[in-house]
Amino acid sequence: MELNERKLKILEAIISNYLDTAEPVGSRTISKNYDLGISPATIRNEMSDLEELGFIMQPHTSAGRIPSDKGYRLYVDMILSAKYDSPKHLSYVEALLSKAGRIETLLQDIVAVLAKETNLTAIVSTPQYSKCKIKNIQLIELESQKVLAVIVTDGNMANNYVLEINEDMDQPMLNKLSFILNNQLHGLDVEEINLPLIEKIKAFAGNQDEIIGKVLEVVFQAVHNNEDTQIYTSGAINMLRLPEFSDLEKATSIMETLDKKDYIRQLLLNDFDGESIVTDGVNIKIGSENNNENMKDCSLITTTYHIGGKPLGVIGLIGPKRMDYQSAIFSLKCLIKEIEKRMNDS
Amino acid sequence: MELNERKLKILEAIISNYLDTAEPVGSRTISKNYDLGISPATIRNEMSDLEELGFIMQPHTSAGRIPSDKGYRLYVDMILSAKYDSPKHLSYVEALLSKAGRIETLLQDIVAVLAKETNLTAIVSTPQYSKCKIKNIQLIELESQKVLAVIVTDGNMANNYVLEINEDMDQPMLNKLSFILNNQLHGLDVEEINLPLIEKIKAFAGNQDEIIGKVLEVVFQAVHNNEDTQIYTSGAINMLRLPEFSDLEKATSIMETLDKKDYIRQLLLNDFDGESIVTDGVNIKIGSENNNENMKDCSLITTTYHIGGKPLGVIGLIGPKRMDYQSAIFSLKCLIKEIEKRMNDS
DNA sequence: TGTTAGCACTCCACACAAATGAGTGCTAAC
DNA sequence: GTTAGCACTCATTTGTGTGGAGTGCTAACA
Incomplete structure (x- = not known):
């Protein structure tokens, strides 16, 4: 079976709708809200195919569909391969950063801004000392x-x-x-x-x-002694407001995970060894791709920053798989530009 | 009406039981588990009086009693006025602290230890610069x-x-x-x-x-610019495991409160102005005594540490009103001793 | 006068059933 | 190949009944 044009459009519609609502998406919703010119019944047939291909799945028999990790992967790869607006200059960020003298303070400010702007959890490692x-x-x-x-x-x-x-x-x-x-x-x-x-x-x-x-x-x-790099995080509580963590057990579990600095360090610094694919400087791991039970509902976006031409640190975002990848990537790119400007302005 | 010996014993029993179970305490429980030699009916009469005096309250008509803030206050004052074991020397803490060179690192280690030992949220301000x-x-x-x-x-x-x-x-x-x-x-x-x-x-x-x-x-x-003191916290997630925050809304709210450094700073540094009563160096604010909606289910225990004879910083614990005050105070006292030893060992 | 047993009453918590509704897969007709 | 129609599934919501913990009150008792 082929993933033809129409199937792809339906998949995009499903993902896009799911990102908005966090609810399984049904055939009728797509037929109504996306101008594909086909009836719910046809969409149902296509969805059945998409499920067989592994891009979407059903939480239970009589529910709509949600994207699988494979589906997200396809979607994210499309985003990554698309042309971007070049990062825009954020004057308010520059203003903020110009105050900070020390790099530690700078990085702490950075993650705070990033977390606030994206409503996700922002993490950064200090430069590899x-x-x-x-x-x-x-x-x-x-x-x-x-x-x-x-x-x-x-x-x-x-x-x-x-x-x-x-x-x-x-x-x-x-x-x-x-x-x-x-x-x-x-x-x-x-x-x-x-x-x-x-x-x-x-x-x-x-x-x-x-x-x-x-x-x-x-x-x-x-x-x-691995005091080599410090990890700063910000915005972990942003996760608590998300519907995917409306269950207290899950909420507690993700908060505990985000609280473990050593674990986060390891997650971030994977970027440095050969294992992961770096596309256009931005590296994304979706759900189970993180190889960790606690992160199976989360995605991690990372990118490296350079000092003196060498990649010495990693900055990233952790959010639900259902996050707005497009804007998260964009925010990250804009900020990294400001950081590198500040760090290399000598 | 007088708060006689027997009423006080019953009040203590209620509080003690509530600290353990987090459940409203009934007359029968007390009669069975505490050797007061009186029947549930008598206890009920006394409880009715204690309620009228404002020391306990009923969540609803047919429930047991829980301590009111006034009840906790009485209980805590009794603890504070009692004789203590002198703080014991914690060799493992000393070992930990001897590694840290800078005071910032030292304080961060301190709150981590304190939070781990008490299962509460530990906070500390850096010395008033x-x-x-x-x-x-x-x-x-x-x-x-x-x-x-x-x-x-x-x-x-x-x-x-x-x-x-x-x-x-x-x-x-x-x-x-x-x-x-x-x-x-x-x-x-x-x-x-x-x-x-x-x-x-x-x-x-x-x-x-x-x-x-x-x-x-x-x-x-x-x-x-008030960059004067930094605030370090540790163990905020300990709150998530408590029955009083088993409601996600409450859990989120307390986490958000604990995340607001400026708010915590203000809370801690109240210790420095004349408003609060300092007893034996340890200052406790219970629930509504914190004058803040977000803290109404929490208690705050603080004490100051001295450098060169001057009180320059505050270290404290935030927990549910239902916390084990006795051991929390004890842990705090032991740690403060180690801190001051380290800071003034020149 | 203080203590206690007995009893009616209140109210939460829990379980269970029924109703609701969103969504599917399948079939047959277009 | 597309679509309308229909039977079916299953999570969610709503309503109802029951059990139990605990109280307050009353009357009897020491």
Whole structure:
């Protein structure tokens, strides 16, 4: 059996109607509301075929049809392959973002805006720290035997670490050490800090090798402990208002899932390994494609953002499978443009 | 009518039973399960009196009784005035906290632990920045015409600000400026940075007065823009599992409330103005005492933590009115002890 | 005078049946 | 190939009855 023109039109009508109403769509509804010029009976025959082809399904015998994951996939692929409006410039976003100095604050603001605009759950990972270039390291005196290390990388990401050391240091001394550290590390990727390098740099520090070693070990460990990327989310409660989660059990379950940062991290960073298909920069996983029971009613839209030409972070949206993909993708594209502009404007 | 010994015992029995079951408590239950040596009929008479006195109420004519806010208040006041076990030392908490260097991370870990331990929603405000003493200011070179200002205060709180300036600066120059800033500001409260002081310090900086002014103005504005305190929460989803929120409408409403950081901030920081009664350091607001429709089914337990002897932040728990106050208060006290130890260990 | 057993009454919660209605598949006619 | 008509299915809604938990009141009792 072929998926001819008419079948496709009916499928589109079903999906479009279902996106609006969250109710199974019957033949009569389509005949009335979509100008296809065929009667409900004919539509019923075609629907029967579409079901056999796996694009739609019936919740129960005497109900209308809802799209299957395969149906959504076809629909989404059509959207992705269509020509887009180029992302429009969002001046209010720019205004918002121009206030934020630090990248963490920036990203938190971004997800808040994105969640508000789409009414979905927005998620973002901070740039993969290990792949960032070191811009500057500065040691700051805190108190007796405590020092703050500030490490600034690409995109002006600043990470702070409190170090305990065995002797007192004043700021001029720390400035000298900072100078040594910068000389050795400036321009390196964070992940290039490894044990041999640490030993080598300690040699330069003479009798101040303890503190130098501490700084580098802390960074080394942070990178290897998956404190590498933080996850920020916003708008999880948007899910509670959706009819698909009107059952408390389901609502609780999705909220718990969205609350698990480690799980979300893994979901987001799939984008980085070879498994998933990236189309036009935007990657969509529908329901069961997420390979996870908790996400089977949800879709995930992700895209990467680049710093210095490298894809270092992922930003995405989680919503019901029944979300408005078109506008979600569009919002995401517009925002990513603003982000990258801000992050690379040097 | 008097609240005699027997009435009080019955009230305690009602509350205790209701805390366990979340079901209205009947006279027969009390007669059977609590060894008061009186019959259901007598208890009914007493309950009728307790209702007239406003300590309990009936959801409907033929139901058992539930505590009113006034009843809870009496019960909580009894708990608060009773002698406590002194907070026990939680070695696992100490282990957890010893890892965290920055106060923000520390506080985030704290609320996570607290929420997990109590199964409630834990909230904390970061120390009131404006009241903190400045320990150190350091300027760090970022890129052409961009500088990172790191300001460290009491409790080793580090705040980072990205500044745009009109000329290039190298790190040695920035170190000199940092030195000037430290000389002028070390030991001052953040809120003491005001416009006259800024002018005064700019004079010291000679032709570098632009950047010095920028730093101080950014701090000045941050303090006056209520970016003063951040709020961290954890465990909001714990509320979803409670019978009092088994209605989706209520569940959604409470989740939305807990999601509003500004609202929670205001709720927490009430502790700082004269309005609320602080008993033994722990402050409890029950249901309608919170003066807010969304919180009418919840209680809030708060306490302040001190840095350098000053109360600079608030940590608290939000749960149903029917929560286990005794153990919630205890958990809070234990944790606050660990926090203050960590923050003041210099 | 306080306590208690007995009883009528109230009202929620739950189960079950009936009615409703949206939607289908099939058949026969066009 | 298309469509009207019809019997059938099944989730949802509505109505009804029953059980049970709990009360308040009254009268008897210590």
